[in-house]
Structure formats: structure tokens, C-alpha cells
Amino acid sequence: MRHLGAMGYLVESGVDEYMPTNYSISLSNPSIASGYLVACACTSAAAMKFHEFARERAWKNPTDASDTSLMYAYGTDKHLFAWLECQGYATEFNQLMVGYHLGRKSWGSPGGFPVQERLIDGAIVGDEVPFLVDIGGNVGHDLLQFKLHYPDAPGRLILQDLDTVIGQITDLDPSIIRMGHDFHNEQPVKGARAYYMRSILHDWPDKVCVTILSRIKEAMKQGYRLDMMMMTLLSSEERTEASWRRLIEHEAGLKITKIWSDGKSAEGLIECELH
Numbered sequence: 001m002r003h004l005g006a007m008g009y010l011v012e013s014g015v016d017e018y019m020p021t022n023y024s025i026s027l028s029n030p031s032i033a034s035g036y037l038v039a040c041a042c043t044s045a046a047a048m049k050f051h052e053f054a055r056e057r058a059w060k061n062p063t064d065a066s067d068t069s070l071m072y073a074y075g076t077d078k079h080l081f082a083w084l085e086c087q088g089y090a091t092e093f094n095q096l097m098v099g100y101h102l103g104r105k106s107w108g109s110p111g112g113f114p115v116q117e118r119l120i121d122g123a124i125v126g127d128e129v130p131f132l133v134d135i136g137g138n139v140g141h142d143l144l145q146f147k148l149h150y151p152d153a154p155g156r157l158i159l160q161d162l163d164t165v166i167g168q169i170t171d172l173d174p175s176i177i178r179m180g181h182d183f184h185n186e187q188p189v190k191g192a193r194a195y196y197m198r199s200i201l202h203d204w205p206d207k208v209c210v211t212i213l214s215r216i217k218e219a220m221k222q223g224y225r226l227d228m229m230m231m232t233l234l235s236s237e238e239r240t241e242a243s244w245r246r247l248i249e250h251e252a253g254l255k256i257t258k259i260w261s262d263g264k265s266a267e268g269l270i271e272c273e274l275h
Contacts, residue, residue, distance in 0.1 A: 004018075004024075005018060007023065008010070008023075009021060009023055009024050009142055009158075010024055010056045016248065019094045019249050019260060021105055030095050030098075030099075030170055031095050031096055031098050031099020031100075032099060034091075034092035034093070034095035034096045034099070035096045035099065037089060037092045038084065038089055038092050038096055038106065041081075041087070042074075042084065042087040042089055043070060043084075043091060044257065045073035045074060046068070046070035046071075046072075046074075047069070048070040048073070048227070049069065049072060049073040050069045052072070053069040053072040053073070054069075056072075063205040063206065063207070064205065064206055064207045065080065065207075066079075066205055067080065068080075070083060078204075078257075081093075086165055087149060090111050090164060090165070090168070091168060092197060094138060094139055094165060094168055096138070097138045097141070098138075098139070098141060100199075102231050104267070105262070106142060106145035106146065106149070107142065107196070107198070107227070107269055108142075108145065108146045108149050108150065109145070109148065109149060110261070111262070112262060112269075113227070113260050113269050114272075115146075115149070115150060115153075116150075117132055118225065118271070119131075119132070119153075119193055119194050119225065120150065120153055120154065123153075123154050123155065123193045123265075124133055124154070124155070124193070125154040125155070126154070127155075127156070128156065129155040129156065130156050130158055130189050130190075130191065130192035130193070131153055131154055131155030131157060131192060131193045131194070132146065132153070132155075132157050132158070132191050132193060132194050132195075133158045133160060133187075133192045133194070133195045133196065133197060134157075134158070134159050134160065134197075134198075135159065135160050135183050135187075135195055135196065135200065135216070136161055136183055136197055136200045137159045137160060137161055137196075137198070138165060139161075139165065139168065139169050139172070140159045140169065140172045140173075140176060140178075142196070142198055143157050143159055143173075143176050144172070144173060144176070147175070147176065148172055152158065154191065154251070155192075156175070157175065157176045157177065157178055158177045158189055158192070159172070159176055159177065159178050159179065160179045160180075160181040160183070160189075161180070161181070162180065162181075163180035166179070166180045167180075168179050170269070180202055183197075183200070183212050183216075184208075184211060184212065184215070184216060185215065186215055186218070186219075187215045187216055187218065187219035188219075189219060190219045190221075191219070191220075191221040191224070192219070192220075192221075192224065193224055193225065194225040194226070195216050195219070195220065195225070195226045195227070196226075196227045196228070197226075197227075197228045198210070198228070199248075200228070201213075201228065202239070206247055206251065209247055209252070210247070210251050210252050213226075213247075213248065213252035213254060214252060214253075217252065217253065217274065219256060220274050221274075222271075222273075222274050223274075224273065224274075225257075225271060225272065225273055225274070226254065226271075226272040227270070228269065228270045228271070228272070241259065244256075244270060245260075248270070248272060253275065254271060254272040254273070254274065254275070255272060255273055255274065255275050256271070256272055257271040257272060258271045259271070259272050
């Protein structure tokens with residue numbers, strides 16, 4: 001306890017008496033606590049052994065999703081998300097993703113992306129018509145926020161993620177359709193008004209991203225949208241605007257309509273459509 005006090009994690013208020021700090025109190029938040037479990041229990045070796053991984057590959061930038069530092073460190077052929085599941089930490093990862101949204105504006109919040117003008121106006125109306133597909137949307141945080149702001153949006157709201165993630169959902173508006181789907185495979189929902197991904201492509205190298213984008217492109221309808229929010233475990237990379245344009249326009253064959261940013265958030269929204 002004294003060591004924790006000396007490190008500033010607790011306040012020593014008397015002899016063998018301690019008070020919590022904001023930091024230690026934060027650990028009682030399930031999302032933050034889950035983050036430490038995910039980071040330390042089954043992924044930390046990827047960072048600790050990265051120097052060995054990189055040295056054996058002549059210090060080249062890792063771009064192969066089937067050859068990552070995590071796979072090297074743990075002697076597995078599983079990618080991060082499959083690894084978390086087999087180690088029993090998929091629930092903690094989902095809880096961590098809940099925390100990721102805390103304090104962040106939803107992409108559809110008033111004053112941000114103009115949902116009414118860009119998506120709702122001109123949309124085909126119908127109970128069976130797909131309106132918005134959230135690809136890799138975890139347990140539905142973004143769709144819940146979207147429905148809160150736009151309860152009368154036309155058509156169906158569809159949440160897609162792996163079957164194991166969808167199966168863990170315990171509380172979701174019943175009007176939101178749950179669908180098990182691996183975004184590496186063919187997109188089963190055709191012609192939605194918009195397909196949305198948040199912090200998905202930054203997890204993957206360019207070659208895999210082109211496949212993911214191609215699956216969506218095949219399902220898109222002319223004039224409709226793909227909206228992506230972007231923000232080393234996966235041999236992925238954080239990209240510059242020029243890198244995004246090269247990936248999306250030159251390699252995946254989509255057209256970037258506009259990059260939206262409020263100037264305050266670390267995230268921006270890339271709006272794309274078919275050529």
C-alpha cells in the first residue's frame with residue numbers, strides 16, 4: 001500500500017490509512033477494469049516481444065495480418081479477436097468497447113455529420129428496406145445513439161458482428177436487427193442507404209482493408225454511402241489523410257465524398273460512395 005501511495009495511486013492519509021485517488025476510483029468502472037485485463041492478461045507479451053519479432057523480420061514495417069507480434073509472442077495462428085475469445089476475454093473486450101464510447105460524441109449527434117440531409121432525405125421508405133448497417137458494431141452502442149437522435153429514420157437498422165459477439169448482447173432495442181457476420185466475407189445486406197464502420201480499418205493492413213471495402217462496395221447502391229470513423233497487435237497502421245485516399249480511392253475503387261471533422265475530436269468521419 002505504501003508503494004502505491006508513493007506512486008500516487010493512493011493518498012496516505014494517516015498511519016496505515018489510505019484514501020483513493022481519481023485513478024484508483026476509475027478502476028471500479030467495469031470498462032476501465034476490463035481494459036486492464038485485456039491489455040495485461042493475454043496481449044501484453046505482444047508488446048514485450050515486439051523487438052524480437054521485428055528483429056527477426058529485418059525491422060520491416062509489419063503488414064501481414066497472418067504474421068503479427070501477438071501471434072509470435074503467444075505461438076498462435078489466431079488473430080487478436082479470435083485469440084481474446086479462446087482465452088476467455090471476449091466479454092471483457094466488449095465491455096472495454098462500451099467504455100471507448102464514454103465521453104465521445106456519436107457520429108450522428110446534432111452538429112456533426114448532417115444525417116438528415118445526407119442520409120434521411122431521399123432515402124427509400126419501407127419497413128423491410130435496409131437503412132443503416134453498422135459493420136463490426138460490437139454490442140450496438142452507435143446504433144443505439146443513432147436511434148436516440150433519429151427515432152423516425154426510415155427503414156431497418158442492422159447491427160453486424162461475429163456470432164460470438166452478437167450472442168453476448170443482453171440489452172438492445174428490439175427494433176435493431178442483430179446479424180452475425182464476418183466482414184471479410186460477402187456482405188449479405190444489399191443496397192442499404194449507408195454502411196458504417198467505426199475504428200475497423202485501422203485494425204488491419206492495406207491488403208485486408210481492400211478486401212473488407214470490396215465486400216461493402218459489392219453491396220452498395222449508386223448514390224448511397226459508406227461512412228467510416230477512424231481513429232500493434234494486428235500488423236495494422238494509423239494512416240494519414242493521403243494514406244486513406246490512396247487506400248480507399250486508388251486501391252478499393254471508391255470515391256471519398258468528404259472528410260468530416262468538428263476540429264475537437266481525435267476522430268473524423270470519411271464519407272464515401274461508388275464512382
